[in-house]
Amino acid sequence: MRRATSSFLGVKSVLFNCSGRSTMLSRIALSSFRRRRYNSEAGTEVYSFLKSSIFSVKRTPPAPVYQKSATQLLNHDQATHLESTLEKSLLVNETDEAWKSFKTLTSNSALPSKPLTNSLITHLASAADTLNLKRAFASVIYCVEKSPALLDFDTVRMVLKSMVRANTAAPAFALIKCMFKNRYFMPFGLWGDLLIEVSRKNVSFCSFLELFEETCRVAVDEKLVFMKPDLDACNVALEGCCRELESIRDAERVIETMSVLNIKPDEFSFGFLGYLYALKGHTMKINELKGLIEGFGFSNSSLFYSSLIGGYVKSGYLKSVSATILSCLKEENQEVMHFSRETFCEVINGFLKHGSVKDLADLIIEAQKLEPPSTVVERSIGFGIIDSCVSLGLSDKAHSIVDEMVAQGSTMGLGVYLPILKAYCKEHRTAEATQLVMEISNSGMHLSAESFDSLIDAAMTSQDFQSAFTLFRDMREARVPELKGSYLTIMTGLMASHRPELMAAFLDEIVEDPRIEVKTHDWNSIIHAFCKAGRLEDARRTFRRMVFLQYEPNDQTYLSLINGYVTAEKYFSVLMHWNEVKRRISTAEKEGGVKFDHALVDAFLYALVKGGYFDAVMQVVEKSQEMKIFVDKWRYKQAFMETHKKLKVSKMRKRNFRKMEALIAFKNWAGLNA
Numbered sequence: 001m002r003r004a005t006s007s008f009l010g011v012k013s014v015l016f017n018c019s020g021r022s023t024m025l026s027r028i029a030l031s032s033f034r035r036r037r038y039n040s041e042a043g044t045e046v047y048s049f050l051k052s053s054i055f056s057v058k059r060t061p062p063a064p065v066y067q068k069s070a071t072q073l074l075n076h077d078q079a080t081h082l083e084s085t086l087e088k089s090l091l092v093n094e095t096d097e098a099w100k101s102f103k104t105l106t107s108n109s110a111l112p113s114k115p116l117t118n119s120l121i122t123h124l125a126s127a128a129d130t131l132n133l134k135r136a137f138a139s140v141i142y143c144v145e146k147s148p149a150l151l152d153f154d155t156v157r158m159v160l161k162s163m164v165r166a167n168t169a170a171p172a173f174a175l176i177k178c179m180f181k182n183r184y185f186m187p188f189g190l191w192g193d194l195l196i197e198v199s200r201k202n203v204s205f206c207s208f209l210e211l212f213e214e215t216c217r218v219a220v221d222e223k224l225v226f227m228k229p230d231l232d233a234c235n236v237a238l239e240g241c242c243r244e245l246e247s248i249r250d251a252e253r254v255i256e257t258m259s260v261l262n263i264k265p266d267e268f269s270f271g272f273l274g275y276l277y278a279l280k281g282h283t284m285k286i287n288e289l290k291g292l293i294e295g296f297g298f299s300n301s302s303l304f305y306s307s308l309i310g311g312y313v314k315s316g317y318l319k320s321v322s323a324t325i326l327s328c329l330k331e332e333n334q335e336v337m338h339f340s341r342e343t344f345c346e347v348i349n350g351f352l353k354h355g356s357v358k359d360l361a362d363l364i365i366e367a368q369k370l371e372p373p374s375t376v377v378e379r380s381i382g383f384g385i386i387d388s389c390v391s392l393g394l395s396d397k398a399h400s401i402v403d404e405m406v407a408q409g410s411t412m413g414l415g416v417y418l419p420i421l422k423a424y425c426k427e428h429r430t431a432e433a434t435q436l437v438m439e440i441s442n443s444g445m446h447l448s449a450e451s452f453d454s455l456i457d458a459a460m461t462s463q464d465f466q467s468a469f470t471l472f473r474d475m476r477e478a479r480v481p482e483l484k485g486s487y488l489t490i491m492t493g494l495m496a497s498h499r500p501e502l503m504a505a506f507l508d509e510i511v512e513d514p515r516i517e518v519k520t521h522d523w524n525s526i527i528h529a530f531c532k533a534g535r536l537e538d539a540r541r542t543f544r545r546m547v548f549l550q551y552e553p554n555d556q557t558y559l560s561l562i563n564g565y566v567t568a569e570k571y572f573s574v575l576m577h578w579n580e581v582k583r584r585i586s587t588a589e590k591e592g593g594v595k596f597d598h599a600l601v602d603a604f605l606y607a608l609v610k611g612g613y614f615d616a617v618m619q620v621v622e623k624s625q626e627m628k629i630f631v632d633k634w635r636y637k638q639a640f641m642e643t644h645k646k647l648k649v650s651k652m653r654k655r656n657f658r659k660m661e662a663l664i665a666f667k668n669w670a671g672l673n674a
Contacts, residue, residue, distance in 0.1 A: 074108045083112050090116075090123055098123070099135055111147055118155045125155075125162040133162055137171050141178050148184040156186060160194045169202040176211050180218065187226040188215055192233050205240035209250075212237045216257050234258050235268045242276035251276055267298050271307035278311025278320070301332060306343040313350035321347060322363050325381060329370040338379055344388035348397075357397060360385060361404035368410065377415030387419040395423035399436065406443070414445045421451065425458035430467040433458070437474055446478045449485070456486045460493030465502055468493070476513065483515045491522065500529035504542055511549065520546075524556045531564030536573075539564055553584075555595040562603040571611025578604055578616050585623065601629050609639045614662035621669060633670050640672065 074082070082101045089098035102112065102120055111117060117139075124136035136159050143151050156175075163172040172195060179186060192215075199208040212229060219227040229237075234254065241251035251273060258265060270293055277285045286308065293304060305328050312320040325347075328337050351360050367381035377383050389398035398420050402412055417440055424433035433455050440447060447455075452475045459468035468490055475486060487510070494503045503526045511518050523546040530539035539561060547553065558577055565573045581604075584594045594600070601624045608617045617636075624631055667673045 074105070074110055079105065079110050082110075083116060086112055086120065087116055090119055095123065095127060095132060102139070106142060111143070111150060114150045114152075117143065117150045118152050121151075121155050122158055125159045128162075128165075130166065133159075133166055133168070136162065137175065140175060144178050144182050144184050148182060151184070153186050153190050157190045157194070160191055164194050164198045164201075167198070167201055169198045169204045169207070172198050173204070173207045173211065180211075180214055185218060185222070185224055185227055188219075188229050188233070189226070192229055196233060196236050199236070203244075205244050209237055209240055213257070216261060220260060228261050228263075231263055231266060231269075234263055235266070235272065238269055238272045242272040246276065246279060248276060248280060248282075265296075267293075267300070267303045270298075271303045274304050275307040275311040278308045278317070279315050280311075281315065281317065300337075301328075302337055302339065305332075305337075306339055309339075309343055310346050313346045316350070316354045318351060318355050318359065321350060322359075322366070325363065326366055326370060329367060329381070339381075339384055341384070341388050341391060344384045345392055348385060348389055348392060348394070352394075352397065357400045358404055361401050361408065361410075364401070365405060365408060365410045377413050380413070380416075382412065382416050383419075386416050390419040390423045395420055395427070395429075398423075399432070406439075411443070414440065414447070417445075418451065421447075421455060425454050428458055428462035428464075430455070430459035430462055430464040430471075434467040434470050434474075437471060441474055441478065446480075447475075449475075449480045449482045452480060453485045453489065457489050460489055463493075463497060465494070465497075465499070469506065472510075476510070476515075481515060483513070484517070487516050491525065495525055495529060498529065498533065500526050500533065500535070500542075501538065503529065504538070504545075508545070518551075520551050520554055520557065523551055524554070524560065527557060528560040531560045531567075534564070534568065536564050536568055536570065540573075553580075553594065555597060555600045558594065559600060559603055562607050566603075566607045566610065569610075571607055571613065574604065574607040574611065575613050575616055578608065578620065582619070582623075596623065596627060596629070598629055598631075601631060602635070605631070605636055606639055609636045609666075610643050612644060614666040615659065618662055618665050618669070621666075637670050637672060640666075640670065 082105050086098050086101035086105075089095075089101065098120060105112060112120065121136050121139050121143075124132045124139065127133070140151065140156060140159055156179075160172055160175065163169075163175075176191060176195060178184075195208060195211065199205060212233060215227050215229055218224060219229075234257075238251055238254045241247050241254055245251075255265070255269070255273070258269075270289055274286060274289055277289065289304070293301060298304075305324055308324050309321055312318070312324065325339075348360065351357075351363075364382040364385060371380055386398045386401065389395070389401065402416065402420070405412060417436065421433055421436060424430065424436065437447065437455065452471060456468050456471050456475075459465070459471060472483075472486055472490060475483060490506060491503060494500075494506070507518065507522060507526065510516050523542065526542050527539050527546075530536070530542060543553070543557070543561065546557075558581060561577060562574050565571065581594055581596070581600075585596045601620060604620045605617060608614075608620065621631065664673075
């Protein structure tokens, strides 16, 4: 490999030099550290609660914690008594009393024993309130300055954990600075991850970078391997330099430091550098990074190229974005190379901000030329852009991209349309979905039954019935073999929406389609809905259509009709249906027709009594007795008394002898003559 230029600060050679050590290299790298003096404001001001603003609490005059006393030092008995009081207070969770004893000891230049000191600090840090966290912080600072040997590493880590939970970054940084200042070297593995976490929460990268550089210096100067940061910490520092500071100088200094510490960079390291170089337009350095990636043997370059794209997008270099994507398709293994949705979202936002829909369409068209025929739709550039467009809530933009491609004569796979259709369904924009389905059909492609089902369900949910009908027609024309799911969705939706006239029209349209098994209960649903709405003429018309098409009415058919007629007081129509039912009962069991059960008997008897058709009433009674169906006479007595209380047998004898006999028979049966 050719040597990197001097402007590259030797990054190329540095990255490959992870296995060797060089005194000269160490001096060069370490001389680039920004050595700072850590004025951590220790002493009385720091461990007197610092400033209240550090912990983000209401500004109240801070009470002094450690005030220098003019009194004499404590004697042995006094110190022992205070320690005993401190220990007992901790045992019974009397935090304020324990703190009071600790303050008295420290004010007189004394400290409790090591176990007791750590127990107090641990107790304060676990109290989960700001006051005691401040006390724990002040205690650790005091011990670090006065007697660091008293502190256990686990105790300090617990205090830092509490600070992270409380999201107080400033005290956490102040504590680590104080530890460095007083040469209290705690392994990086015990505090580094916590510092990274609180830095991310508070966007305190500069403070983290300062401590990162200091721990690197200590690890080298003091030859303390346990102070060496890990790769994750190095990448955090590198990410901040590249994405927050956008400083090539600082980023390359971090890389040099990693080489000094013999920390091998990974894909993320190269990704951060790639982003920065793309942002700054340093093409030569990007090419050198590509060579280094090959040298390190990374099998997947997706992260690196995604980072390049992110940098180009931010800088507005849209031609470089397209060139990078197309270059990947030419050079990389398609089975390995794949951009994430996040990357595609960056591309979309960049093009819509600095370019146009046409530019995105052009990119997809060029990508299609390079993608092998075996490429899975979901891994294609076109699908990635369309799907990400939809995920951003830009389904109309996605549709516009597809339209632009079609206008340029480019063909799109069916899978590319599906994210837009799903978005329209979710947004209940069924009119747009229906239009898109027509476009798909016109292009010679066909949706699956599942896709149609989803679209029709969305249309019915939003009560866009016309779109649902149109989609179902398209479904039939596309020769989809399974229509039952969508058919039931439409019928159920129309029933719930109380639209029997649409149910009737829909059923009439598809009744002869052999793929749909229309049964009597479908007609019953329509008849029931019409009767419930009081539209008896429509119910009658549906009934006649049903019989004409040779669908056998059953007990449910007649129950709906009888209830509708009773509500409208049209009892003669009930009589007509009884004459039909009489003929069907005898063959019902054989042909699956009318089931003459208690419900149907009750409906007929009540309606015919109310109508005064006692001859028919007795026919129903006779049939029920023949079939051993129990009849409760009380209801029909009530019906008779409500409607025919003044009806006289003598008057009826003069008019119609047969009716008179039927009336007498009914009254005898119902027990009204008694």
